[in-house]
Amino acid sequence: MAELINGKEIAASVREQVRLEALELKKNTGVVPGLAVILVGDDPASKIYVGNKKKACLEAGFNSFEHILPAETSQQELLELIAKLNEDKSVHGILCQLPLPKHIDERTVIAAISPSKDVDAFHPINVGKIMIGDYDFLPCTPAGIMELIHSTGVSVSGKKCTVVGRSNIVGKPMAMLLLHENGTVTVCHSKTKDLAAECRGADILVAAVGKAKLITADMVKEGAVVIDVGMNRDENGKLCGDVDFENVSKKASYITPVPGGVGPMTIAMLMRNTLTAAKLFAKL
Numbered sequence: 001m002a003e004l005i006n007g008k009e010i011a012a013s014v015r016e017q018v019r020l021e022a023l024e025l026k027k028n029t030g031v032v033p034g035l036a037v038i039l040v041g042d043d044p045a046s047k048i049y050v051g052n053k054k055k056a057c058l059e060a061g062f063n064s065f066e067h068i069l070p071a072e073t074s075q076q077e078l079l080e081l082i083a084k085l086n087e088d089k090s091v092h093g094i095l096c097q098l099p100l101p102k103h104i105d106e107r108t109v110i111a112a113i114s115p116s117k118d119v120d121a122f123h124p125i126n127v128g129k130i131m132i133g134d135y136d137f138l139p140c141t142p143a144g145i146m147e148l149i150h151s152t153g154v155s156v157s158g159k160k161c162t163v164v165g166r167s168n169i170v171g172k173p174m175a176m177l178l179l180h181e182n183g184t185v186t187v188c189h190s191k192t193k194d195l196a197a198e199c200r201g202a203d204i205l206v207a208a209v210g211k212a213k214l215i216t217a218d219m220v221k222e223g224a225v226v227i228d229v230g231m232n233r234d235e236n237g238k239l240c241g242d243v244d245f246e247n248v249s250k251k252a253s254y255i256t257p258v259p260g261g262v263g264p265m266t267i268a269m270l271m272r273n274t275l276t277a278a279k280l281f282a283k284l
């Protein structure tokens with residue numbers, strides 16, 4: 001039976017460490033980390049995420065600046081707000097909650113955020129820096145997953161790693177981080193011919209698809225480390241991941257639950273990135 005990777009507990013300890021470092025930063029330099037979160041429209045899930053980010057900022061002793069804009073906000077208005085936040089010395093991190101309304105081009109908006117304040121690490125400059133292994137920020141979800149893998153004591157080096165999903169937010173950077181730690185990485189997607197075989201070969205399996213119970217026990221190697229990024233609703237409306245947890249946990253050595261696995265780490269890493277941005281601002 002697999003050991004549970006307790007993301008809630010690990011995230012709490014990251015957040016406590018960030019809080020202590022933020023206190024120290026304030027004491028030594030007077031700088032209080034500040035995170036500006038922009039929400040355009042009233043998507044209910046996005047509202048919850050933004051609320052959680054504000055709460056995490058307050059707990060970490062950060063300043064939190066919320067900009068809730070109506071759905072009909074023009075791209076130009078949004079870009080003007082970002083330009084102001086880029087110049088604001090009390091703001092060290094800027095995050096624009098995705099998805100944006102259809103009339104706004106996400107790429108243009110992401111590229112408008114100053115790379116030094118891009119705590120999501122989505123800006124093309126930061127993506128390029130991650131690619132060459134010379135970065136200030138890592139995208140929050142993959143960075144959080146690396147923390148979870150490290151917590152198991154299993155080394156990535158030389159292991160076969162399979163990432164299912166190739167989004168810019170999770171799958172692609174995840175593959176890159178595993179590669180940086182010397183994993184032998186396979187990336188799967190909707191056109192992959194034999195997903196089961198690609199997964200079965202993996203010592204470390206990361207599922208980031210968004211399809212409930214896509215990964216079944218027959219697709220998992222005995223003793224694998226299984227990380228479930230998916231956030232889905234099952235047939236009863238209950239939150240579940242991409243992995244058939246009940247059966248896969250009988251085969252894996254370590255597994256993340258949903259909820260309580262990857263999810264809490266994402267916000268913890270956002271707090272860490274904001275602290276890093278504030279330290280860079282303070283030239284520490």
Ligand code: NDP
Nearest residue numbers: 141165166167170189190208209210229230231262263266
């Ligand atoms: P995307 O929809 O952007 O990407 C999904 C990926 O899965 C695509 O690359 C797609 O392939 C691939 N895919 C779809 N169907 C299959 C299939 N049958 N077999 C293999 N691959 C498939 O999703 P995200 O990366 O943004 O998110 C993935 C999941 O993770 C979602 O459930 C999301 O809610 C969750 N999530 C959770 C976070 C957390 O903090 N816990 C943070 C971010 C996301 P193709 O490219 O070919 O279309």
